[in-house]
Amino acid sequence: MRYELYYWPGIQGRGEFVRLALEExxxxxxxxxRMPESDGMGVPALMRLLxxxxxxxxxxxxxxxxxGKQVIAQTANILQFLGPRLNLVPQAEATRVWAHQLQLTITDLVTxxxxxxxxxAGSLYYHEQKPEAQRRAADLRTVRLPKFLxxxxxxLGRNGGKNMVGKTLSYVDLSVFQVVDGLNYAFPKAMARLQxxxxxxxxxxxxxMAHPRIAAYLASGRRLPFSTEGLFRYYPELDG
Amino acid sequence: MRYELYYWPGIQGRGEFVRLALEExxxxxxxxxRMPESDGMGVPALMRLLxxxxxxxxxxxxxxxxxGKQVIAQTANILQFLGPRLNLVPQAEATRVWAHQLQLTITDLVTxxxxxxxxxAGSLYYHEQKPEAQRRAADLRTVRLPKFLxxxxxxLGRNGGKNMVGKTLSYVDLSVFQVVDGLNYAFPKAMARLQxxxxxxxxxxxxxMAHPRIAAYLASGRRLPFSTEGLFRYYPELDG
Incomplete structure (x- = not known):
């Protein structure tokens, strides 16, 4: 079964949480x-689906x-669907509910x-909401990041310190990796202080990051760079 | 099996989406x-759980x-868990994934x-972020509510107009009811214009609203009133 991922090209964004699972x-x-329009793919294929x-x-x-014929949206919903199929979540039903609960909490943090x-507003440019962004980012750094992380x-500690859920790597571990990685890019000073x-x-x-397949993925052209177009953005004035 | 719901007393909040499913x-x-501390319940019981x-x-x-022993958080996760048990979601697995996808989109709108x-910041009072709230509420009224609703x-139209998912009432219908109900309270002028x-x-x-059990619930003391303490708040200056 070949999976088709549809996401905006050029940014990691929320699509990256799905890519990491597929890659691992x-x-x-x-x-x-991200494939050629001449092959019937590219952004027009995404627009046709939408x-x-x-x-x-x-x-x-x-x-x-x-x-196949199933079309699934919402990042956490996609990961819940893929988890058992990719062997990235434990078997027990209650454990899967717990993994999904953690993923939804990651979703909240990402928002x-x-x-x-x-x-x-998402419909406005950053420079049109910069003073408000500075206030909100200050709260993120001092209140929300400490609370969530x-x-x-x-x-992690209650589960023995190795994995977020169960005894092996799960999609929750991959998502926690991505959040920490993105925060290190977007808030280098705050993260150095908080870490x-x-x-x-x-x-x-x-x-x-050192997992063989993830390491290979991160070193490949398939891993897009962080940028000020994405979810995690580095603006020095928001880093305190 | 007796279910125990733990949520802040005094507001409908996100707990209301769960209450509606349990009530229906x-x-x-x-x-x-909301039960007496003298019976080992009340807010202290919630704090003990947290x-x-x-x-x-x-x-x-x-x-x-x-x-029982299972403790589940995240509103959409709770509803996904309860759906089959309360007969509030169709049987087919793919349909359940779709119902959950819609519920997660409702979650995004609620945020x-x-x-x-x-x-x-949630840690600040409304009056400490009023100018920012006016800008954001204007975008909500003119861009986001039209897009989501x-x-x-x-x-709903693609599914025949009666139910959001399948052919009978589901937890998604109950949640859509709650969102419209809350918006009618919080944004009466905007909703009258958009409806x-x-x-x-x-x-x-x-x-x-006319479903017998929901009607009985709404008329009971178990249904808390909307207020400016909750998720949906009526502030005339945010209604345009």
């Missing part, structure tokens, strides 16, 4: 919007995963990180 | 934090559902509605 599992997938008048189940926004540079550190409070989380970030 | 199913449940040092799976925030009165109207664009959605809101 060495899944057969195609990143449709604007498909014939489907009864239109997705609201990317990322979208197509698996707050996005809104730190877009606190007023302190929580994930605590969860001593999260030793296990940072060790997990390092371990995931 | 006439489930055996107790709203723990601060339980012995659990390996601590919830980040309410609402939290306890079902945006919350942030329209708290665009800078237009999407739900479209989904003609969403005839099927408003008819669904009316039908759910």
């Amino acid at each position: 599992a060495a899944a057969d997938y195609v990143d449709v919007a 604007e498909d008048k014939a489907t009864g189940r239109p997705p609201f926004a990317p990322p979208i995963l197509k698996c 707050e990180i996005h809104d730190s540079h877009h606190p007023i 302190g929580y994930f550190e605590d969860v 001593p409070a999260w030793p296990q989380l940072l060790a997990l970030h390092q371990r995931v | 199913a006439a489930a055996d449940y107790v709203d723990v934090a 601060e339980d040092k012995a659990t390996g799976r601590p919830p980040f925030a309410p609402p939290i559902l306890k079902c 945006e509605i919350h942030d329209s009165h708290h665009p800078i 237009g999407y739900f109207e479209d989904v 003609p664009a969403w005839p099927q959605l408003l008819a669904l809101h009316q039908r759910v």
